[in-house]
Amino acid sequence: MTTFHFAPIQGHTDASYRHFHKEFYGNSPQITYYTPFIRLEHDEVRQRDSKDLTSSLNSGMTLVPQIIFRDEQELNALIGILKRTGCKEINLNMGCPFPLQTGHGRGAATISSPIMGQAVAEAVSNNPDITFSLKMRLGLNDPDEWKILLPFLNDVSLKDITVHPRIARQQYTGDLHLNQFSELIGESVNPVVFNGDIRTPGDIDRILSEFPKISGIMIGRGLLARPSLIEEWTSGHELAPSERKERMLEFHRSLLSHYNETLCGESQIISKIKPFWEYAEDEIGRKAWKAIRKAGNIAKYHSAVAMIK
Numbered sequence: 001m002t003t004f005h006f007a008p009i010q011g012h013t014d015a016s017y018r019h020f021h022k023e024f025y026g027n028s029p030q031i032t033y034y035t036p037f038i039r040l041e042h043d044e045v046r047q048r049d050s051k052d053l054t055s056s057l058n059s060g061m062t063l064v065p066q067i068i069f070r071d072e073q074e075l076n077a078l079i080g081i082l083k084r085t086g087c088k089e090i091n092l093n094m095g096c097p098f099p100l101q102t103g104h105g106r107g108a109a110t111i112s113s114p115i116m117g118q119a120v121a122e123a124v125s126n127n128p129d130i131t132f133s134l135k136m137r138l139g140l141n142d143p144d145e146w147k148i149l150l151p152f153l154n155d156v157s158l159k160d161i162t163v164h165p166r167i168a169r170q171q172y173t174g175d176l177h178l179n180q181f182s183e184l185i186g187e188s189v190n191p192v193v194f195n196g197d198i199r200t201p202g203d204i205d206r207i208l209s210e211f212p213k214i215s216g217i218m219i220g221r222g223l224l225a226r227p228s229l230i231e232e233w234t235s236g237h238e239l240a241p242s243e244r245k246e247r248m249l250e251f252h253r254s255l256l257s258h259y260n261e262t263l264c265g266e267s268q269i270i271s272k273i274k275p276f277w278e279y280a281e282d283e284i285g286r287k288a289w290k291a292i293r294k295a296g297n298i299a300k301y302h303s304a305v306a307m308i309k
């Protein structure tokens with residue numbers, strides 16, 4: 001059975017978003033949610049990230065914390081901190097393409113490092129009480145870099161390896177390297193999850209028929225744009241665009257009223273809620289989408305959302 005995963009997206013998939021997504025769309029089938037990456041700052045996890053991970057909004061969902069690290073020390077320190085908070089499962093980020101992270105040796109910069117490959121394999125072996133999964137790209141600069149990392153990963157047991165088949169230099173656009181992805185599936189001992197550019201139920205079908213050996217599908221921007229996507233595929237019933245918008249507006253209303261209750265001041269609320277629509281231009285239409293982007297206060301924001309018909 002195909003497993004489904006909601007990709008972590010900084011600035012979007014925080015505890016509140018995950019909670020209301022789960023409430024509105026997440027029941028059938030089970031979706032695994034991930035925290036955006038957690039990293040060390042002055043030897044500690046940022047308070048914001050701790051709050052997100054331990055929020056009561058996470059209850060009742062499958063949530064996996066994700067960590068990003070540049071060396072063995074950071075990796076082991078983060079695993080230790082998460083273990084002390086009671087985590088049983090950890091996702092290792094070896095794919096982040098943000099120059100701020102790769103420039104410091106984290107994320108996709110770890111793929112071509114045998115030292116990091118070894119460190120990850122040792123961390124997995126040394127923590128048998130934790131289930132590990134991993135998220136990676138094919139490489140930082142070259143789509144064959146994964147060949148350096150994979151032998152280390154093949155030595156240990158991982159729940160799965162999610163692969164976004166781009167190199168970090170491409171960021172989030174450009175062609176997917178599907179030949180290399182196919183080669184990676186053939187060489188991985190651990191289950192492989194596909195991640196990249198899935199926007200419609202038809203895209204899910206296409207990937208499953210092209211890569212029948214994958215164990216699951218992870219979706220990021222496509223789910224932010226169309227939160228019902230997995231539900232639609234699973235039920236075998238595509239919703240009409242008007243139904244999708246109606247459902248999305250209900251989801252939005254709940255999230256906004258939660259922000260109204262928990263955040264302080266108009267500018268904080270508006271800066272938290274606007275990203276809700278960032279990837280939904282095709283779903284809600286260019287006019288409403290642009291008006292939402294431009295809205296400088298709550299009154300204008302409400303008028304812009306009212307343009308979604």
Ligand SMILES: Cc1cc2nc3c(=O)[nH]c(=O)nc-3n(C[C@H](O)[C@H](O)[C@H](O)COP(=O)(O)O)c2cc1C
Nearest residue numbers: 007008009010036037164196197198219220221222
């Ligand atoms: C703004 C932004 C923030 C992201 N933050 C994270 C993150 O914290 N951890 C991570 O593993 N991936 C992160 N990603 C990558 C996504 O999880 C996903 O791999 C990528 O968007 C490709 O999948 P998609 O085409 O389904 O969106 C981020 C992507 C974007 C666009």
